[in-house]
Every structure is written in structure tokens, then in C-alpha cells.
Amino acid sequence: MTDNADVRTLVEEATLDFTLGDTESAHRKLDRALELDPACFDAWHARAEICLDARDLDNALAAAEKAHELNPDNIHINTSLSRIWMERGDKDQAEHFGARARTLGWKSQLGQDPA
Numbered sequence: 001m002t003d004n005a006d007v008r009t010l011v012e013e014a015t016l017d018f019t020l021g022d023t024e025s026a027h028r029k030l031d032r033a034l035e036l037d038p039a040c041f042d043a044w045h046a047r048a049e050i051c052l053d054a055r056d057l058d059n060a061l062a063a064a065e066k067a068h069e070l071n072p073d074n075i076h077i078n079t080s081l082s083r084i085w086m087e088r089g090d091k092d093q094a095e096h097f098g099a100r101a102r103t104l105g106w107k108s109q110l111g112q113d114p115a
Helices: 004-019 023-036 041-053 057-070 075-088 091-109
Strands: none
Touching: 004 023, 004 041, 023 041, 041 057, 041 075, 057 075, 075 091
């Protein structure tokens, strides 16, 4: 059984590495986190954002789609998918995920369960 604290620590360290400009270390830590827990939403979302920042749109999309599969009602992954699709030039898909993120945000503000 994997210790979730280990996975969470790896994701947090990867995020810090990325913010400090060490993208390679961030990717290594996310790889390890996903080896330990392939269903770690936060690791997939972090990978999507790091790849998007590097303009590695194919890998950003693949990671974001995996995160979305794990947690489709997360506002942040819907926003990320909107940004990725916009960068890829697909306005319809970008608008779809942007609208979903806004709807989830409104429901959250109203205190409703987004599901």
C-alpha cells in the first residue's frame, strides 16, 4: 500500500521545483508520484500545468485529460483544459471547458454540490 503522504510530498516538492525553475526535477518527482499512485489527480494536474507552461501541448492535454477523468467536477482542471484547447487553437473545446469551469464555480459559490 502506498503512503499518500509520500505522494503528496512528491507533488508539493515538484510544484516547488517548477516554481524555482527546475522543470526536470519537477517531472522526475511527478513521475515517481504517479508510479506510487497512478490515480493521483494532483500529480496529473501539476504535470498538465508544467507541460502547458513549456508549450508541450500534446503532453499537457494527455495529463489534463487523465486528471479530468479522475475528477471531472474540479474547477481547476476544467480551466486548465480550456487554456490548453485555446493554445491548441480549438475555440469550441476551449469554450466548452471554460463554461464548465464557470458553472462549477457558480455552484460552488451557491453552496451546491456540482455533481
